[in-house]
Amino acid sequence: MDFYFLMIFIFVIAALLGFELxxxxxxxxxxxxxxxxNAISGITIVGAIMAAKxxxxxxxxxxxxxxxxxxxxxxxxxxxxxxRMLGSxxxxxxx
Amino acid sequence: MEYLxxxxxxxxxxGIKRLTTVRTCSQGNRxxxxxxxxxxxxxxxxxxxxxxxxxxxxxxxxxxxxxFLAKRTPTTKMPELxxxxxxxxxxxxxxxxxxxxxxxxxxxxxxxxxSIYGMGIVPAIATPIAILIGMVTLTGSFIAYGKLxxxxxxxxxxxxxxxxxxxxxALGAIAIAVWMVTTQNPEQLTTAMIALSALSAVLGVFLVxxxxxxxxxxxxxxxxxxxxxxxxxxxxxxxSPLLIVVGAMVGAAGLILTQxxxxxxxxxxxxxxxxxxxxxxxxxxxxxDYTSIKQAGPEEIAMVLDGASSVIFVPGYGLAVxxxxxxxxxxxxxxxxxxxxxxYAIHPVAGRMPGHMNVLLAESDVPYDxxxxxxxxxxxxxxxxxxxxxxxxxxxxxxAREPTGPIAGMPILDVDHAATVVVIKRSLSPGYAGxxxxxxxxxNTLMVFADAKEALEGMVREVKDL
Numbered sequence: 292m293d294f295y296f297l298m299i300f301i302f303v304i305a306a307l308l309g310f311e312l313x314x315x316x317x318x319x320x321x322x323x324x325x326x327x328x329n330a331i332s333g334i335t336i337v338g339a340i341m342a343a344k345x346x347x348x349x350x351x352x353x354x355x356x357x358x359x360x361x362x363x364x365x366x367x368x369x370x371x372x373x374x375r376m377l378g379s380x381x382x383x384x385x386x
Numbered sequence: 387m388e389y390l391x392x393x394x395x396x397x398x399x400x401g402i403k404r405l406t407t408v409r410t411c412s413q414g415n416r417x418x419x420x421x422x423x424x425x426x427x428x429x430x431x432x433x434x435x436x437x438x439x440x441x442x443x444x445x446x447x448x449x450x451x452x453x454f455l456a457k458r459t460p461t462t463k464m465p466e467l468x469x470x471x472x473x474x475x476x477x478x479x480x481x482x483x484x485x486x487x488x489x490x491x492x493x494x495x496x497x498x499x500x501s502i503y504g505m506g507i508v509p510a511i512a513t514p515i516a517i518l519i520g521m522v523t524l525t526g527s528f529i530a531y532g533k534l535x536x537x538x539x540x541x542x543x544x545x546x547x548x549x550x551x552x553x554x555x556a557l558g559a560i561a562i563a564v565w566m567v568t569t570q571n572p573e574q575l576t577t578a579m580i581a582l583s584a585l586s587a588v589l590g591v592f593l594v595x596x597x598x599x600x601x602x603x604x605x606x607x608x609x610x611x612x613x614x615x616x617x618x619x620x621x622x623x624x625x626s627p628l629l630i631v632v633g634a635m636v637g638a639a640g641l642i643l644t645q646x647x648x649x650x651x652x653x654x655x656x657x658x659x660x661x662x663x664x665x666x667x668x669x670x671x672x673x674x675d676y677t678s679i680k681q682a683g684p685e686e687i688a689m690v691l692d693g694a695s696s697v698i699f700v701p702g703y704g705l706a707v708x709x710x711x712x713x714x715x716x717x718x719x720x721x722x723x724x725x726x727x728x729x730y731a732i733h734p735v736a737g738r739m740p741g742h743m744n745v746l747l748a749e750s751d752v753p754y755d756x757x758x759x760x761x762x763x764x765x766x767x768x769x770x771x772x773x774x775x776x777x778x779x780x781x782x783x784x785x786a787r788e789p790t791g792p793i794a795g796m797p798i799l800d801v802d803h804a805a806t807v808v809v810i811k812r813s814l815s816p817g818y819a820g821x822x823x824x825x826x827x828x829x830n831t832l833m834v835f836a837d838a839k840e841a842l843e844g845m846v847r848e849v850k851d852l
Contacts, residue, residue, distance in 0.1 A: 295508040298622055298630055305618075305631040308399065309638025316406045316646060319744035319757075321734075326468050327405045327415050328639055329610050331398055332475045333422065334632040335617040338482035338624045339444070340429040344489055345437040350576075351488040355437065356444045358481035363448025364455070365475035365613075370419050371456030372467055376745050377412045 323376045330369025336362035390428035391628040397421030398632055402639060408754075425628060461749060462706045465738040469531045469606045472613050476523025479616035479633075480586075483516035483623045484579050499570035512622035514563035517579065518586045520616040525590030527609050533599045534606075534738055541596040548596060555589045593659075601658045603739040604647050608655075611640025647735070676814060676822075682832040684844030687774075690806055690832070691845070692852050694771035696727040698763065700799055701743045702736050704777010704811065708838035711750040714776060717846050718752070724849075729756050731763045731773075731799050733781035764800050773804035777838045779817030784825055792821055807831040810841045 316324055339362045343355035398421045404414025430436065452471075459467045487493060492500050503510040532539055543551045562585060566578035597605055614636030621629025648655050691697065699714060718728045730752065736743045744757060758766075767773060775782055786796040801807050802825055809831060816822065825831055834841045 294625070295506060298508065298625075298627065301627055302618060302622075302630050302634045305634035306638040309402075309635035310642055312399070312402050312635070313406060313639045313642040313646075316643065317408060319408060319741050319748075320406060320411055321643065321647065321741040322464075322468075322739045322745055323411060323415075323741070324402075324405050325607050325610055325640070325643060325739070326464075327418060328402060328636045328643070329468055329472050329475065329613070331402070331418055331422070331632060332472070332610065332613040332617050332636045332640075333478075334398075334425060334629060334636075335475060335479040335482055335620055336422075337425050337429040338486070338617070338620045338626055338629050339478060340426070340436070340441055341433050341624050341626060342482050342485035342489060343437045343440045343444070344433075345435045347437065347489055351485055352437065352440055354481050354485040354488065356440045358478050358485055359441055359444025360448035360451070361474040361481070362478035363445050364452040365471050365478065366422055367449045367452030368456045368467070368471045369452075369475075370415070370422070371453065372459070372464060372471070373415050374412075375456065376464070377415055 323373055326369060326373040326376060330366060330373055333362050333366035333369055336366055338362075387428065387432050390424055390431075394421040394425035394428065395628060395631050397424065398635065402635070460709075461746065462709065463535075464745075465603065465606065465742065466531050466534045468739075469527045469534060469602075469609070472606065472610050473524045473527030473531070476520045476527065476609070476613040476616050478520070479613065479620040480517045480520025480524070480583065482620040483513050483520070484583070486620075486624045487513055487575070487579065493575065494572045496572075501570045502567040502575070504570075508622055510567040512619045514559075514566060514582060516616055516619035516623055517582050518559060518563070518589075519612050519619065521583050521586035522590035522593065523609050523612045523616055525587045526594040526612075527590075527606070529591055529594040530602050530605050530609065533594075533597075534602050536599070538599075539595055541592065552589070552592060555585065555592065559585050559589060597659065603735065603742075604644055604655075604658050606739070607640060607644040607647055608659075611637050611644060614638075614640055676827055678827050678829070679814070680829075680832055682808070682834055684834070684841060685848045687808055687832065687834060687845050688848030688852060690772055690808070691721065691726070691849055694721075694726055694806075696770045697721055697729075697772045697774060698758075698767065698770050698801075698804065699728070699730045700736075700773060700775040700778050700782060700801055701730060701732070701747065702776060702778020702781060703738055703742075704838045706737055706742065706746055706777075708777065708840075710776060710839040710842055711746045711752075713839055713842040713846065715747070715750040715752050717842050717849065718756070720846060720849050729758050729763065729766075731760065731767075731801075732757055733760050733778070733799050734797075736778055736781050760797060760799055767800045767803040770804040772806045772808060773801040774808045774810065775801060776810050776842070777812075779811070779823055780821075782825055783817070783821070783823045785821060785823065801825070802828055802830070805830065808834060810834045810836065810838050812837060 339358035397417050401414045401418030404410040562582045569575050614633045618630050618633030721728050732743050782799050782801045786793045786798045
């Protein structure tokens, strides 16, 4: 089996998994879930790290820097905002 | 070491699963944060010939900006922030694809001419798609950001001309994409990638522009799904199973969430995307269209509340704007101490995001059992003495029951069935749907024209004086 076939294979299975993961969500959690999955889409940071190789042209280095920065904004901002939203629920749970 | 990626993926899967129930949601986000940490550490450990300067600089800069944005953004601005963050994630994926192509040594070797297509059909399809979706996500998210902040942005073309215009842009993008993957000249490849990025950015602007502000939550959710898909395609380009799996999963999950949101509004996704309702072009009605408005002040409302034994609050975006979530709770507590049954009716799309009201009311510790979803509470309005609408409009508009009209068929809260309806609103201006609300003209409706917070504070004072 070649590499590309395997990649397409896991892409399809992962998409099906994503469809199945979200079935019933209480409306309360729509926004946090959206925000939380937005933070996860910052996973592209891993691609950005892989793309930032040494010995690149200046253009490639600039692009790599932008990719890492922007993905990092998504990751840090996304998780912190989600935490802020969920924080209000947690406070109540403790009472 | 590669197994760390598997661990990260599993953490994301269980994290998302746990985010879907109230009891486990905080834990779910923790798991997903841990997954991200594991993934980043793994990437730093595994990748060879890493450019540490670029990575550390990028992480410190991006992390700082992200921290600043998340800390400084007020609760009301959170929908906008999520939109913006999503745009950043999308463009990062496009840049990963571009950067990865630029670094590919076999593409820049002058001795052996080689095109992306020559490398295989998968990168030939994935590279342009990653760039296209990533850039559309970027600019689309920023248009959504603008619309959520209340800016009116109108599309320059209407009707058939609009679709033709979009088709031309899309065909242009496809043509550039074909050129990009078939050229064997490194300079042309760079130019093509820049051209495709620019055209996709323009396309993103015009695709979101005709969609009405009221539909922005759905758009943000859909773009959220896009950024996942862009990540997955960037994963194909760079050869990372982690990106493919997590991107595809988030993309699919985002699509389902979008679908759930559309269903809550009784609309189809295509109907939303074609800008069926609430287009900013919709003619705004004004006060002249209303004939029998009855205005009331806080003291009159207090008198109405004095005789009430059941009250339902209906919060909307106005509550968020006025930051009135604490004072609404104060009034509710006051009424409860007077043996009044108090509930909150939450329309699934009240506010600027689904669940917006829940998040807001949770902030002021409104007990969970007082929050009632639309289906559960709608039959109860007829047995309710007073329904107090705080800054909501379209979600209580009886015009939705008419067979035709811009919001026909949208499920609404049946507030007009309550004995008395109090509407707190700053003016008679239309809601996001841009249409008249016949509820305001009803005989049992009292209008309080004020900022939600001031009006509620006034009512608290007056009820205390009773």
